[in-house]
Amino acid sequence: MGPRLKKKYKQLLDRYFLVIIMFGMGCTNDQHEVKEYYPNGNLFYLGFIKDNLEEGTWTYWYENGQKEEKGDYKQGKKEGLWKYWFEGGGLRKKASYEEGLHDGAYEEYHSNGQIKETGFFTDGQKDSQWCQWSKGGKLLAKVNFRKGLFHGEMKSFYETGSISAYGIYKEGKMDSLWTSWYSNGNMAMVLKVEKGQQLFLSIWDSLGNYQVENGEGTFYYPVQGEKGIVKGQIKQMKPIGKWQYYDDHANLVAEDSLIYSLIKFPSIESFKK
Template sequence: MIKKIILIALLAFPIISIAQSLNQTDNNGNKQGVWEKQYPNGKTRYKGTFKDNYPIGEMKRFHENGVLKAILLFSENGKKAKTSLYNESNQLTAKGNFINSKKDSIWNYFDKKGTVRASETYKQGVKQGESFIWFKNGQISEQISFEKGKKHGLWKRYFENGECYLEAMYENGMLNGGFQAHYPNGIIEFGGVYVNNQKVGKWEHYSEKGDLLFTVEYKNGIAINQEKLDQQQQMKLKQMEAQKDKLMNEDPERFKNDPDAFLRNQMRR
């Protein structure tokens, strides 16, 4: 009987020791050593190692259902973390770096097959540089540049056959300069000029054969000869305006946890 008690005590000792070594702080209240936290349902929320209140080495975070959510590889000072993000089906969705808890350098986003379908560049948590989106076949779908978090420079979107769908210029977050949209055969569908996000001057609309269909003249973003357009032309104009607004408001960041939803949305012209 005594031997059994001793054996049970010996087996329990490592478990007690491990439990006592978790979630420790020093005299200054700084986290030290291995930390592990749970959700209310008992599933692990995260597990990682801390030194002087900063995470170091590998940290794992989990979804509430217990599936891996993120793997973060921290530098010795805890400032930089190479990060891989996963959805609740344990599929890789994004990879990139955090520096001081902010996105930095290149972030890649993946579809369900593990293929890179979008890429963004960050500096101190703000978009800086070029962003790209690709079709499943590897052809580029969109490219756009950012300056201090605002769209700035060339913006191009493509059809899956590689032909240019639209081309425009941004300046400090607003459309400025020429704007052209094309048919899949490369013929211009419509085009004109933006000034501070507003259409100005004459905008020309063409058929797929390149024939001029009609012209709309704008002042401060408002069509001044719209009453001269027939019903069919007005309907086409409204559709184009709605499509333009939709394109301008799309942002990969809104879909960072579900790149496939983002990419499906991108394909709807």
């Protein structure tokens, strides 16, 4: 019995009295159909077992009767195209597998049906170009992978369509020139990186005034995905002293030397899942 089935089976044992119907149990080497039901009578899963492993087409349902996922197993491992649905209906994602590993095209959707993310896997690792979109259908980011690591161009965008960041990755590390912009189009940051080392840093406020020039100055910057502001000192390309994090009402939330780590280029972290 594969890990997917074992996990589900244990979850239901903890909560419910199960009704299990199995056919063709006379010989353990024979393929036989298995069904399992929720207490309300709806199917939980329908599939086949051979040599105590999932085999052939399997379908899983939510307790409300909505289909959850469907695809094929081969000797207990996912194989070929699998489809997944939201509990309320609507396609959630499509993924291809080979011997249980992601392999091939990948598509994920928002609950409103808009495409959320597309990409490609090779031997279980992200590969080639990946893209993300908003619920409104706007392109938010494009980034390239090689053997599971960021490699090549990265671009992120505001929902208006204007660019928010551009940079280059090399084998998982930032490389070359990185630039980010405010939503009004003004430049926010320019960072020069070579072999993992920062060589040059300039930062502007949203009005175009220098905050940090040639790697030194006082830094104010919006936190990606938050409404707060990070403030601190930079000298010789490095943060010094304690940094502050203020909320959108200008209240001091935290003060620590690690606050600097809140600063990230937009739309990159979500690709690391």
